[in-house]
Amino acid sequence: MRYSQLMLPTLKEDPAEAEVISHKLMFRAGMIRKLAAGIYSYLPLGLRVIRKVEEIVREEMNRAGAQEVLLPCVQPAELWMETHRWEEYGKDLLRFKDRHSRDCCFGPTHEEVITDIARREIRSYRQMPLNLYQIQTKFRDEIRPRFGLMRGREFIMKDAYSFDTDEAGLEKSYHKMYEAYERIFKRCGLTFTAVEAETGLIGGSASHEFMVMAETGEEIIVSCQSCDYTANVQKAEAKRTRLRARGSEKTLKPLKKMETPDMKTVETVTQFLKVRPQDLVKTLIFETDQGVVATLIRGDHEINESKLEKLLGCGEVKLASDDVVYEATGAPKGFAGPIGLSVKIIADYSVESMVDFVTGANEEDAHYVNVNLGRDVKVDQFADLRMIKEGDRCPRCGKSLSFSRGIEVGHIFKLGTKYSKTLKATYLDENGREREIVMGCYGIGVGRTAAAAIEQYHDEDGIIWPMPIAPFQVIVVPVNNKSEPLMETAEGIYRLLSGSGVEVLLDERDSTPGVKFKDADLIGIPLRITVGEKNLKRGLVEIRRRKNGETIVIGKGNTTETVLALINEEMEASLRA
Ligand SMILES: [Zn+2]
Known part of the structure; x- marks a missing residue:
């Protein structure tokens, strides 16, 4: 392929809306163009x-x-109704009607269609x-x-x-x-x-x-x-920590209500009461298919909602609104606690071994201290509900997780x-x-x-394609279009490589070498063959690897075999990796 005939609109600037590297580089390398939000055209590269x-x-x-x-990408609603996903899938499912007012969707996935077959x-x-x-x-x-x-x-x-x-x-x-x-x-x-x-x-x-x-x-x-x-x-x-001996009822401290004016966060409450976050139990109220559920978790942990969904076997759980929290606990958000709650209480394993802990009092501006399971709180179920943190113990072997x-x-x-x-x-x-x-x-x-x-593979100059999925394997860059011997050599290399089945791009544009090199780096072609005057006088050309900048200078007559060897080497390296 000749560069001048390829529709390859490279750009110097990142698109304003692009947040990630691949989006920026695909845009700048002329690979894609946006039609509408989340909808792209693929250009030749x-x-x-x-x-x-x-x-x-x-x-x-x-x-x-x-x-x-x-x-088919257009699917009838009837099939989706049979699996109930017409209702369950929510707004991610693009729905429309055909001319006979029949409901259809554009397939986000094909379980229904394939199972019908x-x-x-x-x-x-x-x-x-x-x-x-x-x-x-x-x-x-x-x-x-x-x-x-x-x-x-x-x-x-x-x-x-x-x-x-x-x-x-x-x-x-x-x-x-x-x-x-x-x-x-x-x-x-x-x-x-x-x-x-x-x-x-x-x-x-x-x-x-x-x-x-x-x-x-x-x-x-x-x-x-x-x-x-x-x-x-x-x-x-999360690895279930072994239950510590909880101590007998006698050693537990007496339950006490404390005034905590306007203190709604773990941070403010624990600082005020001079305890650590891990001495507090957070009570989070969720709205679920099965009604309102209270979850208990240690103050320094977070609830993993997908674990809760799985445990309850329901589609989606969400943190309760202020109104629902008020209705369930009798207090505004930030003061919920398990004592006296009439909804189902599920506690994370991390709470199991805690004693004399702090919770909300289900009353505005108040918390309890010295709360204990059994004596003060009746938990309906213990389960693994928490989000893993770096450094937690492996559930299989107990060593550190990263x-x-x-x-x-x-x-x-x-x-x-x-x-x-x-x-x-x-x-x-x-x-x-x-x-x-x-x-x-x-x-x-x-x-x-x-x-x-x-x-995975890029640097400040652009994309670094792995050989197996590179749009072209080689780019041939003659540095001066005015020089006939130089252009002839480049053309010759291009023809020989193409004839050997190599996917090669010839940059015969009338541009400066700087522009050509920049574009070659940006679009990430794994091998660049530079045909320059100095080398050519001695019958040589230069091959540069995009992935590490390594260059070798070889006799122009050896170009095809060297390139084939380098391509094979990189293709095989990907399989060995
Ligand atoms: Zn392990």
């Missing part, structure tokens, strides 16, 4: 990267025995295992789309769905996908980790997220220093019979008995993978 990621995904899905299909086409156990996948555009009407392709509303995704006769079959299918995902992200040249994750709106029994490691990542990954425990922070379990950041690029779920049950997707087993199909689903954000690669 961007699409080349997308296609490369897709191709790696496709090859590995096929290798794992999955078959490619293409499902399964219930029509799968009759017998002999037709499974089966795995179907597609690479397709999806739409989720995110409330705050941002970060470019990282959190767009419209996005390209690979989604696969496995169908098995039983749990053991699902286990095998899931494992195959897990391994395929490892190969995919390795082949893309990315550093990643697989973590245990929550199943969320998709539902199901187990799931893993594949995270590309990047300091700029939105997700916090919890990992153990000494065993292989890794989880996302939403899922990460935090790192990542970007979720893939997510795999064991769905079980969640969708086959509601949509009645059944098959006949060996004995002619009707049974529900056991399913798994497996997603990869294609655009997000490209964006994550930029978050």
Whole structure:
């Protein structure tokens, strides 16, 4: 490809709204342009990267025995009503009516459609295992789309769905996908980790997220220093601390009410009472599908709402409004406490071993001190409700947990019979008995993978593409367009490389070498061949690696074989990583 013929509108300035590196660089490198909030056009350079990621995904899905299909993006509401997700999915589901006033949605995911195919086409156990996948555009009407392709509303995704006769079959299918995902992200040249994750709106029994490691990542990954425990922070379990001997009733101090005028925070109350935050129990009131629930947690910890949702088995919990808090406790926010509450009380494990602690008094401007479980407070249930903190103990081995950041690029779920049950997707087993199909689903954000690669590999000059997903592998830069021998050599190298199957861009623009070098760095082409006058007089050209700035000078006649060797080396390095 010739630079002058390529639509590659590079820019010097970051777009004002771009908050993250990948968004800035994709925009500046002329890869994408915004049409509307969270909706982007892919320009030629961007699409080349997308296609490369897709191709790696496709090859590995096929290798794992999955078959490619293409499902409609417009879906009828009836299907979504059958699974109740028409109501449950909320505003992220883009809904509209067709000309006959029939409700439709633009698919944010395809469990309904694929399960509908399964219930029509799968009759017998002999037709499974089966795995179907597609690479397709999806739409989720995110409330705050941002970060470019990282959190767009419209996005390209690979989604696969496995169908098995039983749990053991699902286990095998899931494992195959897990391994395929490892190969995919390795082949893309990315550093990643697989973590245990929550199943969320998709539902199901187990799931893993594949995270590309990047300091700029939105997700916090919890990992153990000494065993292989890794989880996302939403899922990460707290180790239940052993119960301390709580002391007999006699040694407990008497309950006492204290005046705490206008003190509504852990900080102000503990400072005033001269106790530590870990001597106070916070009472947080939540509104849930099951009514109002009070949760108790140590003053220096935070409630993990997704753990509470899972425990209660409900869709969404939210911190109660001022009115609801007042109604439940008889006091404004900041003074809630467990004593005398008539709603369900769930306490975090961290509260179990506490004695003589501080709580709100369910009365404006008052707290209790020397509160004790049993004597003063009746807890309905103890559970793991807290958000893990860096340095907490590993739930498996007890050693210290550390935090790192990542970007979720893939997510795999064991769905079980969640969708086959509601949509009645059944098959006949060996004995002619009707049974529900056991399913798994497996997603990869294609655009997000490209964006994550930029978050992982960039410097102040621009993108540093890993060789396997680079839009071009090589850029040839003649430094002076007026010099005929120089242009001839560059053209010759370009033709030879193209002929050898190398993806090469020839920068024959009439620009200064400075401009050409800057653009080459910005768009992140892994190898740059500079054809300059000084070197050429001695029959030499220079090859520079984008990833480390390393340069070598070689005889121009050896260019093709050297370039091929360097490309192979970088492609293989990504597989070994
Ligand atoms: Zn551990």
